[in-house]
Amino acid sequence: MSTEALTLNNVTVDLRQQRILDGIHLDVSPGSFTCLLGPSGCGKTTLLRAIAGFTPLSQGDIRLGARSITHLPPEKRHTAMVFQSYALWPHMSVGDNLGYPLKLRGVPRAERKRRIAAMLERLELGGFESRAVTQLSGGQRQRIALGRALIIDPPLLLLDEPLSNLDAAIRRSLRSELRRLQKSLGITTIMVTHDQEEALQMADQIVLMRAGKVIQVAAPQTLYQQPADLGVARFLGVDNTVTRHEQDPTVGSRAATFGFRTRDARINEPLRPATLTRKGRVTECVYTGDGYQISLDTNEAELFATANSPIALGTFAVLQVPESALIPFGPDDRHLPPLDRHEDIA
Amino acid sequence: MTISKLLTPLGLGVVLGLVAFIVFGPLLNLVMWAFAEQWFYPNRLPTGWGFSFWERVFRPRAGAWTSLFNTVLVACSAVLLSMALAIPAGYALARQALPARSVIMLLFLLPQAFPNLPIFVNIAAIFYQWGLNGTLVGVVLVHSLPGLVYAVWITTAAFSAVDRSLEEAARNLGASPLRSFTDITLPQALPGLLAASIFVFLDSIDEFTGTFFVGAPEITTLPLLMFNASMGGNYQVAAITALILLIPSVGFMLVIERFLKADVLARVGR
Numbered sequence: 001m002s003t004e005a006l007t008l009n010n011v012t013v014d015l016r017q018q019r020i021l022d023g024i025h026l027d028v029s030p031g032s033f034t035c036l037l038g039p040s041g042c043g044k045t046t047l048l049r050a051i052a053g054f055t056p057l058s059q060g061d062i063r064l065g066a067r068s069i070t071h072l073p074p075e076k077r078h079t080a081m082v083f084q085s086y087a088l089w090p091h092m093s094v095g096d097n098l099g100y101p102l103k104l105r106g107v108p109r110a111e112r113k114r115r116i117a118a119m120l121e122r123l124e125l126g127g128f129e130s131r132a133v134t135q136l137s138g139g140q141r142q143r144i145a146l147g148r149a150l151i152i153d154p155p156l157l158l159l160d161e162p163l164s165n166l167d168a169a170i171r172r173s174l175r176s177e178l179r180r181l182q183k184s185l186g187i188t189t190i191m192v193t194h195d196q197e198e199a200l201q202m203a204d205q206i207v208l209m210r211a212g213k214v215i216q217v218a219a220p221q222t223l224y225q226q227p228a229d230l231g232v233a234r235f236l237g238v239d240n241t242v243t244r245h246e247q248d249p250t251v252g253s254r255a256a257t258f259g260f261r262t263r264d265a266r267i268n269e270p271l272r273p274a275t276l277t278r279k280g281r282v283t284e285c286v287y288t289g290d291g292y293q294i295s296l297d298t299n300e301a302e303l304f305a306t307a308n309s310p311i312a313l314g315t316f317a318v319l320q321v322p323e324s325a326l327i328p329f330g331p332d333d334r335h336l337p338p339l340d341r342h343e344d345i346a
Numbered sequence: 347m348t349i350s351k352l353l354t355p356l357g358l359g360v361v362l363g364l365v366a367f368i369v370f371g372p373l374l375n376l377v378m379w380a381f382a383e384q385w386f387y388p389n390r391l392p393t394g395w396g397f398s399f400w401e402r403v404f405r406p407r408a409g410a411w412t413s414l415f416n417t418v419l420v421a422c423s424a425v426l427l428s429m430a431l432a433i434p435a436g437y438a439l440a441r442q443a444l445p446a447r448s449v450i451m452l453l454f455l456l457p458q459a460f461p462n463l464p465i466f467v468n469i470a471a472i473f474y475q476w477g478l479n480g481t482l483v484g485v486v487l488v489h490s491l492p493g494l495v496y497a498v499w500i501t502t503a504a505f506s507a508v509d510r511s512l513e514e515a516a517r518n519l520g521a522s523p524l525r526s527f528t529d530i531t532l533p534q535a536l537p538g539l540l541a542a543s544i545f546v547f548l549d550s551i552d553e554f555t556g557t558f559f560v561g562a563p564e565i566t567t568l569p570l571l572m573f574n575a576s577m578g579g580n581y582q583v584a585a586i587t588a589l590i591l592l593i594p595s596v597g598f599m600l601v602i603e604r605f606l607k608a609d610v611l612a613r614v615g616r
Contacts, residue, residue, distance in 0.1 A: 052518055074517040087515035091533045100529070101519040152519065 003188045004065035004155040005030045006051070011060035013043075013050055020046045022212045024060070028205070031186040033179065035199035038209035039235065044192045047209070048158050051190065052081045064156060080149035081158040084165065086141045088133040094120075094144055095129030101152045119147045122181075139170045146178070150185065157182070159191040163198065175201055196236050200224060208232055230333040233259045238327060240265065240303045242278060249274050255328030255336055264325035265305035267294050267317050276321045278303060282311050373592075379585035399582035409566060414590065417567040420482060420557075421550035424489040428497040428546045431490075433539065436501025437531070441510075454498045462492075462555055470559035480564035488556035493546035500545060504538020505531065544598045551594055 006028040013021040021043045028034050036044040049055040051062060053074035062070045069077045088097050098119055099112045107115070120126050123143045133141065142162060149157060162178070163171045179202050182189050193199050199206050200220045208216040208223065216228035227233035230241065238259040248258070258276060271277065280298035285307075287293075292310050296303045296319055305319045328336040379385070382392030383399070403410045439447060469488055470479060478484035508531050516526035532539075554569040562570060568587050575583035 052514075054514055054517075073523075074514070075520045075522055077518075078520075079518065081515070081518045083511045083515060085509065085511050087509065087511040089512055089515070089530055089534075100516070100521075104520040104525070148515075148519065 002155065003030050003186055006156060006188060006190070007061075007063040008047075008051075009061045009063070011047070011050060011062060012058050013046055013055055014058045015046075015055075020055075020212055021050065024214055026207060026214065026217065028188060028190065030188050032204045033182055033189045033191070033202060034205045034207060035203035036190065036192045036207050036209060037196060037199040037235075038194065040194055042209040043212040044194075044209050045160060048081070048160055048190065048192050051156075052079050052158055053077050078152075078154055079156045079158055080152060080154035082142075082145045082149050082160065082162050084161045086145035086165075088141055088145055088148070090132075090134055092133070093129065094125075094131045094133055094136070097133060097144060098148050098151055101148065105152065115151060119151050123147045138166050139174060142166065142174065146181075150181075150187070155188065157187050157189040159189065161192055161194070164193070164195070171198075178202070208235070225327070226335055226337075227259075227327065228335055230257070230259065230329055233327060233329075233335075237261055241301070241329075242276070242298075242303070243300060248276050249323040249326065254330060256331040257329040257333070258321075259327040259329060260321045260325050262293060262304040263306050265303065265319050265321045267296075267305045267307040267311060267319055269320055271318070271320065272322070274323045276323070276326055278319045279316060280319065282313050282315050282317050285310050285313060376585050376588055379581045380589050382582060385581075400586055403583055403586050410568075410571060410587070410590075413566045413568050413571045413587075416482070416485075416565055417551055417569075420485050420489055420565075420567060421547045423482070423486040424493050424550040425543045425546045427486060427490045428493040429501075429539065429543055431494060432497030432501045432542065435498050437505050437527070439498070439502040440505035440508075451499070451502070454495050458492060458495050465491075466556045466559045469556070473560055479560055480562075482565060485557055485561040485565050485567075488560045489550040489553050490546075491556070492553070493549055496545040496549060497542045500542035501535070501539055504535040504542065507538065508534040541602050544602050548595055548598055551591060 006026075008024050008026040011021055011024040011026075012019070024047060026034075036047060038044050046055055050057060053069070053072060057070060060070070061068055064077070064079070069079075089100070092100065095113075095116050098116045102112045102115060116129060117126070120128055123146070125140060125143060125147075128136075128140075128144075133144065136144065142165075146162070159178075163174055166174065175198060191199075191202065200223075203220055206216075206218060206220055206223050207214055208218075208228070210231060215232055216223060218226075223232075224236060227236050227238065230238075233241075239262050241257050241259045243257055244255050260276070278296070278298045280296035280303065282294055283297045283302070284295035285292050286295075287310075288306075292307045294305045294307050294311055294317065296305060296317060298319075303319055311317055330336050378392060380399075381395050381397070383396040384394035385392035438444070439450065444450065466488065469491075473479045473484045473488075478487065512530050512534065513526050516530045517523070521529060552569060553567075554573065557565065557567050557570055558573070561567070568591050572584045572587040572591070575581075575587065
């Protein structure tokens with residue numbers, strides 16, 4: 001089966017009189033990697049389950065390629081899902097787990113055996129056929145769950161926080177491994193995650209969700225540099241917001257608020273032109289590995305900045321953010337399109 | 347293995363043995379009666395030991411074999427009937443969001459909540475009209491009534507303990523609902539289902555009141571035999587019958603202990 005595009009049109013889900021998903025529109029191009037990103041409870045897992053057929057829609061349409069799968073039961077949708085808990089069947093061996101989808105499709109035993117062995121090779125778990133799944137480590141289980149989904153050559157791969165149960169080190173290595181595998185197979189993939197770093201690293205397209213709605217659909221770079229509103233920005237690590245002052249740089253002259261990331265804000269460095277500066281008292285100084293994170297109490301807000309050396313608590317310091325790192329927001333907290341510099345001067 | 351490692355289970359065994367003695371002390375009296383040939387007041391211990399009453403009990407025409415056969419047949423049939431009803435019921439109760447779920451669960455408990463004597467008397471009256479009195483079918487039905495309570499409650503717990511995502515994974519990869527039930531859910535719930543069957547079996551083996559009202563005198567089970575023997579002052583026969591009844595009970599208790607895992611038990615009645 002070849003990989004296919006996925007189209008969601010006005011997908012709405014109600015559970016117990018509560019609207020969980022509210023009119024979701026989404027286009028996923030064939031072979032791409034899409035991340036559903038958002039805080040817990042935003043409906044991203046429900047959306048994935050709706051695509052897989054486990055959550056009935058109250059409105060809307062889901063199309064895989066040309067056909068509508070909205071009213072098909074899960075087993076007829078041919079979407080392959082990897083569950084957060086992996087959902088490997090403990091009463092079956094590794095080989096039986098991988099072979100079960102093939103068995104359901106009537107693949108003869110010899111052919112099954114060959115494809116299981118090939119899949120295990122691909123997952124770098126060759127010879128694991130007769131192992132019990134309970135003996136596997138978390139990372140190995142994750143790979144078997146992935147292999148079980150991929151063994152049927154599905155047109156669409158659904159991943160429900162596949163890496164969240166793993167140690168940080170394994171998670172990082174599996175991220176790139178998963179992405180490589182996805183690229184080499186060219187399979188349309190949708191992954192749910194609450195980890196913005198994971199989404200930024202892996203996705204071609206990030207769908208940012210909040211309270212059952214899609215807030216922004218963008219490539220990782222765009223989402224990171226131009227978050228749709230302050231909420232999205234905060235979720236993506238923009239920890240600092242300041243109201244705009246007269247003397248502030250003129251980028252986005254209509255901006256009411258500027259947002260910036262802690263690592264873009266420097267403390268007590270020689271002042272440069274076209275920077276945003278704030279003065280405040282140091283209330284905290286924490287070592288972070290590649291520097292010190294300084295908490296600064298200004299009159300209007302508590303701001304965070306980065307310094308190369310520790311700064312004594314209670315002293316006054318100047319925080320400085322280059323113009324390029326400022327994200328402008330309008331009075332309605334929505335992102336303002338960055339103005340062209342020439343336009344700005346004129 | 348070092349001596350201390352061997353001693354730990356040994357010490358534990360001794361302590362457990364002591365506890366068992368206190369708990370099962372009265373059983374000792376029973377065992378003595380089973381092997382006593384002469385035991386008259388005021389002797390503390392039997393004055394004559396032997397197996398002659400065992401021979402009398404198992405004499406072909408004494409009825410012990412028939413009772414044993416009836417007991418096992420009725421118990422097995424009650425297990426089959428209860429489980430046939432409890433498996434679909436338990437699955438539905440565990441998986442479907444039934445509105446009156448707790449009411450239904452409570453309803454299954456009702457036969458146990460009422461004093462069972464009036465219930466069995468009334469059942470006997472109804473069965474008499476239907477011609478079920480004195481038949482094995484009647485006895486099986488009467489045994490399945492309390493059996494169903496255990497069966498439904500434990501199977502519901504067993505099915506709730508099966509991780510739903512295991513079924514969903516099977517559905518997702520192409521299994522029909524029935525296929526995912528037989529291939530995934532049933533094997534996963536099997537220990538709990540076995541435990542439920544054993545509970546029904548044990549309950550049926552011990553059942554007296556219902557058998558007495560519905561089955562007697564045509565159908566004799568071991569508890570009825572024991573009752574008749576004790577009422578006739580034949581304590582040896584009663585003790586021997588009791589010992590026979592003890593064998594499956596103790597055996598299955600050990601099996602249940604192995605099969606009924608904490609995660610299933612924790613879900614009983616949820």
